[in-house]
Amino acid sequence: MVPLATRKDVAQRAGVSEATVSRVFNNIAPLREETKQKVLEAAKELDYHPNAIAQSFAKGKSGNIGVIVPYLPKVRILSTYYFSEILSGIGIKLAEQNYGLLLLFQSPDEQLDYTQLFHSQKVDGCIILGSKDTESERESLSKLHQASVPYCLVNQTFQDEPFYSIDAEHYEGSKQAVTFLIKKGYQNIAFLNGPSTYSNSQERKRGYQSALMEAGIPINNRWIFQGNYSRTSGMKKAQEIAPIMTEIDAIFASNDRMAIGLMQGLNELGYEVGRDYALMGYDDSDLTRMVHPPLSSVKVPLFDMGKLAAHHVLTRLTKRHTNAIHARLPVTIKERASTHIKK
Secondary structure, three states: OOOOOOHHHHHHHHOOOHHHHHHHHOOOOOOOHHHHHHHHHHHHHHOOOOOHHHHHHHHOOOOEEEEEEEOOOOOOHHHOHHHHHHHHHHHHHHHHOOOEEEEEEEOOOOOOOHHHHHHOOOOOEEEEEOOOOOHHHHHHHHHHHHOOOOEEEEOOOOOOOOOOEEEEOHHHHHHHHHHHHHHOOOOOEEEEEOOOOOHHHHHHHHHHHHHHHHOOOOOOHHHEEEOOOOHHHHHHHHHHHHHHOOOOOEEEEOOHHHHHHHHHHHHHOOOOEOOOEEEEOOEOOHHHHOOOOOOEEEEOOHHHHHHHHHHHHHHHHHOOOOOOOEEEEOOEEEOOHHHOOOO
16 A cells, blocks of 8 residues: 655655645745745645645634534434435535534533534534524524624524524415415315424414415414424324314424324324325425325425525635625425315
């Protein structure tokens, strides 16, 4: 095996000191152009590649963007469509700029000081997934925002706060979903939502209510339920929804995992999608095409949201005075058999 070339080898080939080689690869001025070219040519001839860790240390940068995700017991985050799509978008964008992705888990009861990640030089920027609207979270994010460091929230918006965020049009998506069901002939539509600490849950509830009101359909609070976005919570809610199944003809769930869990739970109780009720999900995950009947859903551009969040953080790393970002991406309806008109 041919040994790897070292910085000392490059220095000897170029006729300069090791310190000069280091200055060339870390882009530290002043440097004569002639000297720089000699070093680069010697490095090319020797197939020398500088140590990325050493370079990062010399520049005072980690070379990593931290992605903070919630730690959920018994949930395989990386195999969950929602997180895997966002993380894929982030990862691809970071790779384009030769940045690494450092995954950081935050437990539900943990109060994380986001600014400490920067003080410890673990990350050069951070992207936060699964943020909740609580008083302590607002305090932590306010501190982060005031520190003027590169960061971005994904899929969470805080009213009356300047926090940088990439989100989707959840109010419009929910409204479109319920309007779609109404146009299909369904009038008595129940709603299974997620926790109100998430802004997208609040927006989806408002969208559900707005669609009913615009159609002249009264809002029945007995038909509004709350899960926690897991399939298990959907299955459990089947027990609560079963008593009203004779009153409703459709159910809108605010994510696919709950919708599928609800479908399974109601099926065990003798209620069948397409015969007894219509069902609509949200996210348009891979699971929608794996169940029977296939699940109609609202497609959320999770991959693009992750990619745009990474772009924003990388841009702020290189241009400190970039404009604030509060972007929202459009969603679309994906119709499948679960909402076909019952004969």
